[in-house]
Each structure stands twice: as structure tokens, then as C-alpha cells.
Amino acid sequence: MKKITIKEIAKITGVSSATVSRVLNDNGRFSEETRKKVLDAIEKFEYRPNVVAKSLRTSRSKTIGVIVPDITNEFFAHIVLAIENLCVPRGYSVFICNTSESEEKEKMYIKDLEAKGVDGLICLSGIMDVPADVTRQQIPVVCIDRKPNNQHVIMVESDNVTGGYLATEELIKKGCQKIVMLRDERGVSPMQNRYVGYLQALADYGLPLDKNLVINVQVDVFSAKRAITELIQAGVAFDGVFAGTDWLAFGALMALKEHHVQVPEQVKIVGFDNITVSQFSSPAITTIHQDKAKMGETAAKVLLDIIDNGLDHVKTRNITLPIELIRRETTG
């Protein structure tokens, strides 16, 4: 028996996949003519509901699970809020699970959400490999921010390469020649991409890469403060800092203030994320705006689309959202 998909039925009958799905689920609007056409095609081509299991589950739990590495991180919290704001009005409950960056907890929660019969999962900046038993179960998974190694996962992320480029370019255009980059020591994909942008900007503007100015730190304010303090104390010359997150930028700012280095006169700073600390610090921090609301909303839309219409329905596996340079006082 030929395994025909919803998409093929749609093609044959000349209606959209969403309409085929609506007819199959007897849910939503369609004409009597459409219904007949679709049901005829289904009979003729022996379409079997279990071929595209997701699109035809009749008893949905109407629940989405969201896996978050750190709920106290404002960046993640705003993405989660956007997911919530999109899903709840469409009748879905959103269960948020905090993993404290623990792979063990992440696996536990994924299993547990599965056992509770969630219709889909959104993983924020999760572990490198989505467990095989999840992907086997065909529960739709959409990842945000950090790219897992699995090939077939749908991914939503900011354009981190361009972000890193714009941040570095801003410093160069304002006269910086020796630009420190503070980056997450774990080498996660978004930070790697920001580093690529940094390298490209240096190359484009003919500045040499000084490996001593590329500093790997834990992503917290005090690690960044310590790293910049050490540079100052070691007498390393630098006139710009591109910090991989706003909190790292703030830590750098603290160290510079403490050592009476004038910002932006002597050293300029650009952060990343555009969270409140960059807006409200003094001086306010120039940063790269990640559209957190759009990230959450996009991931949620794609997930609900897969739940309703099957994975075949989704055209783009990698969705990259534009970022924006926000100029503030640290490069003023």
C-alpha cells in the first residue's frame, strides 16, 4: 500500500493541507464540495490516518511543554511569555519546565511531558541532543536559540552572525582598534555564531585578530568583571569590548568603572540581547536587540502548525530572525 500524505491528498484535490486536515478532523470551515472531494481522494488512495499520526490524533491533550534552562534569565523568560501569549488564546495550556542547565533534568522533563501526553515541545537553548526516544515518538519539537545536533529538528534563532558583525562594526566605526570579545566558555551555537560575526567584521575592516583579546568566561556578571579586571591589571591594551550578553557587558562596565577607566571615552562597550540591564545601567549599554517576543511567537506558531497539519506541511526547518543594533551611551 502506497503511503500517501496529507500534502499529496491536498495536491490531488487542489485544496490546502490545512483544509484536508480540517476535513479529516471535522474541525473548522470547509464547503460540502470540498469535504466530498477530500473524502473521495482519501478513499481512492487508501489514506490511513496513522501515516501522519500527529495530524490525525483525535484526542489531543491541548498542552504544550516548554523546556527552559534558566527561568531567572530575563531573556528566556520573555521568550516563554511570548509562547504563552500565542498558545493560550488558541486553547492550549503551556507547562514550563526549568532545567537549571542540567541535561539529566532536561531528559527527565521531556519524558514526563511525553507521559502526560503533551501535543508538542519547545526547547529553549537546550542540550545538544534531543533524546532519540522523543524523536522516535514523533512528538513535534521546535528548538529556540541553541541548535541541537539532531538533523531533523525545527530551529528558530536570531541572526547571531550578523549580530556579532554589527556589534563589532559599531565599535570599529567609533574608533576602536583593539576589541576584546567576551564569550560563553561552553561554545554553544549562538555564541559561536556571534564570534564568527566578530571575526568577519575584523577582517572586513582590516584589523588583525589578537587571540589574547578573545576571553572565554562563565556567562555571569562577576566572571566578566573578573576577566576585564585581570586584563586591566595585566596591562593589556584594549579600547573596545564586545560582550556576548548584556550581563557580560555590565560586568565589564563594573570593572572599568572600578578602575576609573572612562566609558565610552577610553573604552567602548557593546552587549547582546537587549534586556533591562542594558537599558537601565549607567551609562546605558549599546546592544544587539534579539526579538524575544518574535522568537517565542514564531516557535509556537510553527509548533501548532505541525500539530495541526503534520511535519510535511512545514517548509522551512531553520528560521532565522533579524536582529537590530540599539545605540546607547557606551558607544556614544
Added chain:
Amino acid sequence: MKKITIKEIAKITGVSSATVSRVLNDNGRFSEETRKKVLDAIEKFEYRPNVVAKSLRTSRSKTIGVIVPDITNEFFAHIVLAIENLCVPRGYSVFICNTSESEEKEKMYIKDLEAKGVDGLICLSGIMDVPADVTRQQIPVVCIDRKPNNQHVIMVESDNVTGGYLATEELIKKGCQKIVMLRDERGVSPMQNRYVGYLQALADYGLPLDKNLVINVQVDVFSAKRAITELIQAGVAFDGVFAGTDWLAFGALMALKEHHVQVPEQVKIVGFDNITVSQFSSPAITTIHQDKAKMGETAAKVLLDIIDNGLDHVKTRNITLPIELIRRETTG
């Protein structure tokens, strides 16, 4: 048949309720002698498991639901993290639900968590009335921060009255005579209690209450900034601000800076919560520390205790946690 409780069995056998519970569930450590004693008593007094349903449910879901009004608020996020940190090592999954301060969403989530068979609920700063169908279902509920109207809910909160008192006293001791209070316009219970502390301190130090200095605002930074700007523009004299939250304190600080009023020389400020904005603002904000980790941990412990041993087992229905004055630059 006499309805005997675990507590009574414990009394009769001379072991703790927790031990009786462990024997009944055949879970954890106890001696053979203890087991015999407990089981004998159970037989003799015809103890029936369904008398204290919670303590004997054999098929637990091992899941806790947490209802949060605003996941992007650092204060709540840290409480949630503490709940998570306590429950997960004890084998519980924690499902977090964000309500965006919507009563409708809160009710939806409570129903949904119930339907998923959670063993207990923790409500952070929730609605005024826990729905009757929840309390009827006998799912244990512990509330944090805001007190609902229901009588029989277990409540964990900071000592907000003393907090309000210490904040006001700090301003008075540093020489302030005309102290503005910025408070949440919704009149929620923690803010009411902070106001009571403010009133008591004024009275104790013989300062008159000036109703024009008690300002109701929305709890966001810009509302506070606007309120203080209006006071300055109206020419109202004041030399201290007790802000009901750190974000309100930060908004007040922004307004004062913008109008070139020196802090702390001309106006002193005390906030509430001790979240990062108070630590990292410039000048750093004196505040009242709420022990967020302890609040989450305490609520989680009580909830797991009720799940294991029944509501009868809990001695205190109202748990008040101590607060602490953190002196920083705004009263320096």
C-alpha cells in the same frame, strides 16, 4: 467505624506520623519492630487508607503545579527556582504555569493541572479566591506572597509589616521627615502590610501622616518615574521615598536624577525585594531583602509534607519568614 488518622496511629504506636506513612507506603527506612507495631495498630483500629486519602494514594503522578503571575518578574522566578530545586531531587516534576496576572488563565491552569493529576499546587501571588472546585477536590494548595480569601489555605509570606517598618525607620534615622510611599494601586495583601509598617514607624517616631505623600501606582518602573516627576513638578516637598518594590525605587531614582535632585544628599530611597536592579543600579538602592529561596523552599516542603502525611499533619497554617534591611548608597 471510628475514623482514625495517621496522626492517631502515630500517637498510639509512639512513632512519628512520617514513619507511619513510610510503613503504609512501604517506602523508606524503618525497623521490622516498627513495621509490626504500626501494622498491628492499623488492624486493631481498622484504619482505612481512604480516610486520609492524600497520604495513601498509591498512584501518585509525582508532579507539582506552580502558578506564577509573571514569569519575567525576577522576584517570582527566583521563588520558582527554589521550588524546583527542592522538588526535583525528591522525584517530583514541577510544571510552571504563567498567568500574566489573569484570573481567567489562573483558573484554566488550575483546572488543567488537576486534570493532569498533579499531587499538589503552589500558587504565587495569585487571585483572591482559590476556586471552590479545587479546594473541594482536596488537592493540597500552598500559597506564597498574596493571601487568598479562603480560610483553609496554607500561606507562606515575608514579614511585610516589619519590612515596611524597617524601611521607613531607616529613612527616619537618616534624617528624613517627609517620606513618600509608592505602593501598588491594586491593594494586594503584601503591599497593604508594608503600608501598615510605614504607618507604624511614622507613629512611633512622632511623624505625622501626610496622605498626599502616599501614592498609588501601577507596579512598573515608568509609573513610579512619572509619579515622582509629578510630585517634583507640583513643588511638593519630600526628602525620602519608601518604594514598595525595587523597580518602583529605581523609577523614583530615575526621576530624581533627571531633575538633578541629589540621591542620597537631598532625597533618600529605600526599595523592597532585593532583586538585581537594587544591587546594580547607580547609586545602589537600600532595600528590604525578601528571602526568595526560603519562600520557595518552605512552600515546597510544606506541600510535599501534606502530600505524604495529609493536611492534619501540618501545624502552622501561616508561615511568616523574616526579612532583612540591606543598606546601600541611596541611604548612605
